[in-house]
Amino acid sequence: MRIIDIENLSFHYRAGTPVLEDITLHVDKGEWITILGHNGSGKSTLSKLLVGLLRAKKGTIKVGGLELSENTVYDIRKKIGIVFQNPDNQFVGVTVRDDIAFGLENLQIPRDTMIERIEQYARKVDMADYLNKEPHNLSGGQKQRVAIAGILAMETDIIIFDEATSMLDPKGRNTILSMMKQLNDEGVTVINITHDMKESLYGDRIVVLKNGKIIKDDKTDAVLKDQEILEKSNLEMLLPLRVLRLLESENVKDEKVRSYLWQLSLTG
């Protein structure tokens, strides 16, 4: 079942310098897609267009069958949550509890339900012991987990992670990634916007963006092995895949495998 339909979407801040050009993208319910691209490829703009923070110059966006317009933007925001890049700049509440409550207060959820949901989703992101803590006492990863809880509590169908791990340390990044996986297993549609090749290993499908255009939209393993596309978008193929490629292309015997691995371990 389709949950997001983007047709011929274009956007620019200044006429003549398009940020996104003729984007057509379909996302199925429960899918995990990775939007891969370098800085300035327009990937964050895409997420802002999806929730109506920016208005498209051309094309249509449908979320759950509902076309995005001035009248539907608030209904669409109830379906999509975004975890942004900077953990500090999306923490609205004075405490963890207040921050998870923020979205619920906006949706006018009754107070009793609110309290239940805060408990429930704080436990889910493993932040239940921190409910009364203030943001400056939390690590970046913990703040991102609170942001996730805030969105989960609003019970959206789709969560966009807009470079949500790029400001975290490896440990924080891994917890957020495993959380994405858990959520996706439970049926949440995940859109992960990133420039990190390792992150794109997870997920069903990769959409590669370059200069505002989709240059590849295919299954994860197909994209990760596609040397041409990766080079085109200035991304580096993962080391093991590179090894594999070399082995395949050279039709190597055992001894050669070793020497190649030696070389790779020295350079990579």
Add this chain to the structure above:
Amino acid sequence: MKNIVIGRFVPGKGFLYRMDPRTKIIALVFLMASAFIIRDFTTMFVAVGLLVALLFVGRINIIRVFSGLRPLMYLLAFTFIFQLLFNTQGDLVASWELHYSPLNILAVTMLVVTWFFVRRRLPFKFFFFIATFVGVIALFATLRLGPAFATGTLNIHQNAIETGFFIVMRLLVIVTLSTILTLTTKPTDLNLGLESVMSPLKVFRIRTEEMAMIISISLRYIPTLLDEANKIMLAQASRGVDFSEGKFKDKIMQIVSLLVPMFIISFKRSDELANAMEARSFVPGQPRTRLHQLTWGFADTVALVVSLLVLTAVITSRVVM
């Protein structure tokens, strides 16, 4: 930077901590009004007695109250001295003749210079300052060293003492009361209480919820911005800016080198925060439900009735007398 305390709230026990912030704000207004209305000594002494009793019953940290009053000391002293010197109404209480002679002026100058040099090393700076001030007047009034080239008189009138006393007491009472409020109420609760107390202003199209939202976001971002300022200062220091030394002109340049990045970062932050808030369905001016609810208890009703009684009692005493 990990343990920044915003406001002066210190967790504690006692009924004042458990009270609804709305009660505290309204009672504060009543009691402050009472302090202004009181015009006779007995009532003022009773009021101060009640205030001290409140400090003890409410188990307020007295030292913190005093530290709240300290910055007020100079203001109080000056008000009182000004009244003494320039209020000329009522009966004459005391009168001195001031003897301005070269030797007297020399003696006074010596006193002032001594004070100037030792003041940094003294405890109770404030009392020494007042003592020096009184000393200057006392020297002029009592010393008769050599012939005077001019004389003056210092007259102290009844009204000067009374008015001075009342101004000082009123200010003390008001500051103590508001210190009690800030000491016993969390900034977030205070904000919530203010919003609720101000809500009748909605009649005049003042959007109290948004004001409360602004205050609460400011409170939330103070530690973040302090952290940021610290980082920028370190970054600038590593480029050779010395924040601790330099002439006035250099100091301004140092502050500019801190403020410009702070402003740019803050604007960027606000933009991102606004996006994050909107993405989470925040619409300015739309009704929202609230996680935090203020609960009105029996103690609150009592406190409000008592403070209202104090106000009426003060008004009647003024009318009767």
